[in-house]
Amino acid sequence: MTSLLAVIAPPIGPRLPDPTAGTASFDVLLGIFVLFIGAKLGEEVARRLGQPAVVGELLGGFVVGPHALGLVTPGETADVLAEIGVVILLFTVGLEVRMDDLLAVGRPAVLTAVIAMILPMVAGVGIAVVAGEDVPAAAFVGLALAATSIGITSRVLAEMKVLSLPFARVVLGAAVIDDVLALIAIGLVSGAASGDLSASTLFVAVAAIGLVGLGFAAARRARGLSREVFTWPLFADSPLVPAFILMFALALVATWIGLAAIIGAFVAGLIVAETEASDELEHEMRPLGLIFIPFFFAVTGAQLDLGALLDPRVAVLAVVLIVAGVLTKALGGVLGSWSLGRWQSLAVGSGMVPRGEVGVVVATLGLASGLLGADLFSAILVAVLGTTIAAPYLLGATVPRAIAEREATEAGRSA
C-alpha cells in the first residue's frame, strides 16, 4: 500500500524521525483510508445515478485499486478488515432470521442448493472443454461457476427489507448448503487432481455438516435465553462484546474446518437471534457494519482486472461464463424452488448468482496448482466479479415481482 505516497507530496521537511515507527505504519493507514473513501464515493455516485449502493462500493474499490488508478493495493490489513466486514454482514443477516423460518423452507433450499450447483458445474466444464481445455482445468472452471457467495445478496436483501420473506430464507439456507457442498467438491477435485483422494475429504465433509448441525441445535436451545447470558461478565455492560467474540470464534472454527468464515458467522447470528438480546445486538452491530462492511466490497472490487479483457479469447470466455453463470443459477433457482411461485423462484435464482470470493478462491487454487492457465484464470476472475456486479440488478428486477406475487397468493388464501 505504498503507491499513494508517490502520488502525494512527501512529508513536510526533510527526514525527521517517523513518530509512527513502532506503531502502525502511516502508509498502511493511508491505504485503508483511501479504500474506505473510494467505497463511499463510489456509493455516492451510484446512488445519485440510481444504481445499487453496493455496485458503487465495488466499483469504488476498483477505481482506487491496482487495476485502475493504482492508489492502493490491498494488503494483509485491508484483507482482514474486509473479512471481518463480511463476517459482520452475515452475522447481522443471521440475527434477522429465525431458526424455524429457515427450517420451514428446508426442502426448496436443499433442492435449490443441489440443482443450482450441478447445472453451473456442468455448464462450466462444458464451456471449458469446448474452449479446448483439458479435464482438470475444466473441473476448476466448473467449480468456480458452481460456487455461491451471498455477501452481496444478503446486503441487497437486507436493504430491501425482505429478509423475512420465504424466498430470501431459501437463498440463505441454500447458500449454507451450497458452501458445504462446495467444500466437498473442492476437496474431491483437488484430491483427484493431485492423485491424493483420501478419506480426509469425507472427514472434512462430516466436520462441516457437524458444525452447521451443532449450530442449528444450539440456536434451538438458545430460544428465549435472557440477556444475562451475554452480560454476566464484568467486562460486558451490553451484549456486544460477548456476541462479537461468539461470532468471531464460530467464523474461525468454520475457516479451520475449511468452510467460509461467513458460514460460521451466519450460524452465530442464528443462535443469537433466538435470545432476548437480539434486538439490542442488531442496534449495536449497526455502527460496526457501517465501518467494516465497505472494506469487503472495496477489496473485492479492487481485484477486478478489466485489462485482461483486452485479450479477445479472455473477453469471449468471460462473457460466455457470465451468461452461463447467470442462466444456470437462475434455472437452478427456478427448478429448486418452483413451489414458491414463478417470480419468487426467479428471485431465489438471482440471489444465488454471485460467486464472490468463493469463486476467486477456486480460481486462485487452480492457478496455484498449475492446472489453470493465466488466460483462463483471468476469464474466471472477470466472470466471478461480473456475476457479483450483476446480482443487485437481477434482484432489483425480480424481488419486487416476487413480493407482489407473494402478496397476491396471501390475498387469495385469506379471501
Add this chain to the structure above:
Amino acid sequence: MTSLLAVIAPPIGPRLPDPTAGTASFDVLLGIFVLFIGAKLGEEVARRLGQPAVVGELLGGFVVGPHALGLVTPGETADVLAEIGVVILLFTVGLEVRMDDLLAVGRPAVLTAVIAMILPMVAGVGIAVVAGEDVPAAAFVGLALAATSIGITSRVLAEMKVLSLPFARVVLGAAVIDDVLALIAIGLVSGAASGDLSASTLFVAVAAIGLVGLGFAAARRARGLSREVFTWPLFADSPLVPAFILMFALALVATWIGLAAIIGAFVAGLIVAETEASDELEHEMRPLGLIFIPFFFAVTGAQLDLGALLDPRVAVLAVVLIVAGVLTKALGGVLGSWSLGRWQSLAVGSGMVPRGEVGVVVATLGLASGLLGADLFSAILVAVLGTTIAAPYLLGATVPRAIAEREATEAGRSA
C-alpha cells in the same frame, strides 16, 4: 502471528486447499482474536480483583504476547487495529469536551505542559549521566521521560465520568501542547544528534501549531451546525460515516506533520462536539470503541518485556526512571495547575504520568540511531510501560479527592 498454530492442533485432515487463500489469512485472524480475548479476560480478572479494567487489558495483552505465553506477536494488522482504537478513544474524548471549557483552562494547561515536560527531561538526563551514559543517549532518556500519552488517562477519566471537570480539561489541553512540544524537542535532539539541525524543525513546529490552531478555529465555527452537515451525502443515513472520515483524515494529517495521530483525532472530536450531531455520534461511536480500543491496550501490553529486568543494571535503571518519571510529572502538575487546588493539581500530575506509545517511539528512535544501548533501551521500555500501568492507580487515588476538593470550593463559593 503464527506461533499459536504450533500450540493448537493442525487443521483437520491433510493439506486440503486453504479456502481462505486470497482472502485474509487464518493465522492473522486467529492472532487478532487471541489478542482481543486476552484483553477481555485480563479485564475480567482485573475487575474481579477490584483493579482498573485498563490494567487488566494491558496485562492480558502482555500474557498472550511474545514476552509471556507467546501465543501471538502483534504484526501490521494488530498495530493498525490498535492505532484505530486509540484514535477512536481520543475522538470520543474530544466529543465530550467543549471548546470554551478547554480554552478556559488555557493558562494552567500551558504551564502544566511546559513544567511537566522540563522537569522529567532534566531528571532523565541527570539519571542517564549519573549512570555513565554519554550526552546524546542521556538526551533520549530525557525525551522518553518527558513525553505524555493520554490514551490511558482519557479512558480512566471517561470511566470515572469526570471529563467535564476543570482538572480533566487541563490534562487534555496540556497533553495536546505537550505533543507539539515533544515533536519540536524530538526534532531538535535528532537534529543535534545527526548534526543536521536545519530550519525544518521550525517548519514542522509551525505546521503542528497550525493544525491545532486551525482545528480550534474550526471547532469555534462548527458551533451549532445542524446534523445535515454530516448527513447530506446519500451514503450517510446517520452522521457516523462522515464523522469517521473526518476523524481518520485529521489523524492522518497529524501523523503526516509528525504529531501523534491521537492529536488529530482529538481535534476532530472537538470540532464535531460543537455540532448538533454530537450526542448521536457519542452513541454511535460506542460499539466501535468497545471493539477497537482493547486492541490498543493489548498491543501496548504485549510490548512489556519483564525478562529484561533479570539484568540488575536494567532493573535498577527502570525502577529509578519510573520513580523519577512519576514524581517529576506529579510535581509538574502541581506547579503548573496549583491554581486549581492541591488535589486537583495532583490529579493533573497523575494524568500526565503515562508515557505510553510516545515514550516507546522515542526509545525505538534512540535504539535505531545507535545512540541508545540495548540495556538502556530495555530500561526505558519497562519504565514507559510502568508509568502507563501506574497511571490508573494514581488517578484512582487522586481523582476522588480532587472531586471532593472541587465540591467543597463550589459549596464555599455558593455559601
